[in-house]
Amino acid sequence: TCAFAGQKKVLAAYEEAVKCGYSGARAGRLHTPHGVFDTPMFMPVGTQATVKAVSPRELKEMGAQIILSNTYHLYLRPGTELVAEAGGLHRFMDWDGGILTDSGGFQVFSLGPLRKITEEGAAFRSHIDGSTQFLSPEIAIKAQMNLGADIIMAFDECIPYPAEYQYAKLSTERTTRWAERSQKAHTRSGQALFAIVQGGMYQDLRRVSANDLVSLDFPGYGIGGLSVGEPKPVMYEMLEQTVPLLPENKPRYLMGVGTPDCLVEAVRYGIDMFDCVFPTRVARNGTAMTKSGRLVVKNAAYAKDFLPIDENCGCYACQNFSRAYIRHLLKADEIFGLRLTTIHNLYFLLDFTKKMRQAILEDRFLSFREEFLAQYCK
Ligand SMILES: CNc1nc2c(CCNCC3CCCCC3)c3nc(N)[nH]c(=O)c3cc2[nH]1
Numbered sequence: 575t576c577a578f579a580g581q582k583k584v585l586a587a588y589e590e591a592v593k594c595g596y597s598g599a600r601a602g603r604l605h606t607p608h609g610v611f612d613t614p615m616f617m618p619v620g621t622q623a624t625v626k627a628v629s630p631r632e633l634k635e636m637g638a639q640i641i642l643s644n645t646y647h648l649y650l651r652p653g654t655e656l657v658a659e660a661g662g663l664h665r666f667m668d669w670d671g672g673i674l675t676d677s678g679g680f681q682v683f684s685l686g687p688l689r690k691i692t693e694e695g696a697a698f699r700s701h702i703d704g705s706t707q708f709l710s711p712e713i714a715i716k717a718q719m720n721l722g723a724d725i726i727m728a729f730d731e732c733i734p735y736p737a738e739y740q741y742a743k744l745s746t747e748r749t750t751r752w753a754e755r756s757q758k759a760h761t762r763s764g765q766a767l768f769a770i771v772q773g774g775m776y777q778d779l780r781r782v783s784a785n786d787l788v789s790l791d792f793p794g795y796g797i798g799g800l801s802v803g804e805p806k807p808v809m810y811e812m813l814e815q816t817v818p819l820l821p822e823n824k825p826r827y828l829m830g831v832g833t834p835d836c837l838v839e840a841v842r843y844g845i846d847m848f849d850c851v852f853p854t855r856v857a858r859n860g861t862a863m864t865k866s867g868r869l870v871v872k873n874a875a876y877a878k879d880f881l882p883i884d885e886n887c888g889c890y891a892c893q894n895f896s897r898a899y900i901r902h903l904l905k906a907d908e909i910f911g912l913r914l915t916t917i918h919n920l921y922f923l924l925d926f927t928k929k930m931r932q933a934i935l936e937d938r939f940l941s942f943r944e945e946f947l948a949q950y951c952k
């Protein structure tokens with residue numbers, strides 16, 4: 575059905591045709607050993623077993639449900655056996671909500687100077703001490719079982735952008751074989767293993783990857799190999815080709831995305847889960863996210879601006895502090911300044927996904943999307 579039908583303003587035929595795409599948006603509930611969580615959801619990133627500059631109590635307070643941590647980093651330091659001896663990641667970082675760990679696939683290719691990829695796995699140099707390390711599906715799954723996350727990811731290769739068709743084809747086929755090896759190595763019950771769809775920016779490879787992984791029957795699916803520098807329309811086209819092939823009754827996780835405009839488009843295609851370092855990363859250089867775009871609170875323009883970052887924001891920073899105060903802290907290199915901008919940015923994205931869920935439940939998602947995109951400058 576066309577959700578624009580019934581609009582007071584009758585859209586011109588061509589506009590209606592363009593704008594009135596079928597919306598695959600959905601509101602769901604994700605059941606994990608640490609609780610049932612609402613989707614669509616944004617998952618704050620905690621690379622080294624901490625979401626930088628905020629405490630678990632503050633994360634809970636701002637509505638975080640599932641947070642991410644990273645096998646690659648924790649495998650190198652402090653080691654996943656140590657975390658297992660500490661009682662697992664939840665105990666180690668005192669977080670009783672959901673945890674999802676990425677398999678390290680992306681980090682190996684994006685962080686350490688890559689040595690080489692073979693059928694067996696990936697050899698690389700540690701970005702910490704330059705030592706030669708090796709990750710394979712079996713090693714990555716064992717590490718994630720040690721960490722004890724509620725959701726873990728298959729070991730994959732995130733194909734760089736751009737990539738030749740032939741390379742993308744061979745890599746995607748190998749990622750599917752690695753997914754099967756990940757599945758065989760995964761022996762921890764109560765923990766969900768998601769596969770990761772690849773295929774580069776090639777529609778046919780995306781469809782083959784999705785179909786092959788669906789036939790291996792995983793409890794959920796990551797969509798990888800996107801948000802790697804490709805133009806946004808290309809990312810959306812890959813979503814359009816991939817999401818409809820994934821089972822309706824299983825969660826879809828778009829990895830590494832992203833900014834609010836990308837989130838609202840991805841939700842429209844039927845994505846349920848998101849993660850992105852962006853909100854915490856830009857916070858640390860004094861940039862706040864608002865529904866009208868970014869606000870660089872560190873700028874001189876805000877030196878005497880005694881209003882909060884966003885008057886309609888319910889976060890701890892906006893309820894208690896002014897732009898002038900936060901700017902002062904950032905200029906003075908005060909840690910509390912980073913904490914306030916981080917708290918605001920995380921709250922903004924968590925609240926944004928909550929608003930999208932509400933709009934879907936009230937069957938007004940497409941107009942929500944229109945209104946948001948009209949106001950938000952990229
Ligand atoms: C930013 N864009 C992007 N990220 C991708 C990621 C990483 C998603 N974020 C994980 C967190 C990163 C910080 C530490 C905690 C884990 C991808 N990961 C995998 N395994 N495969 C991808 O194709 C893959 C593709 C990605 N594209």
Ligand SMILES: [Zn+2]
Nearest residue numbers: 887889892918
């Ligand atoms: Zn705020």
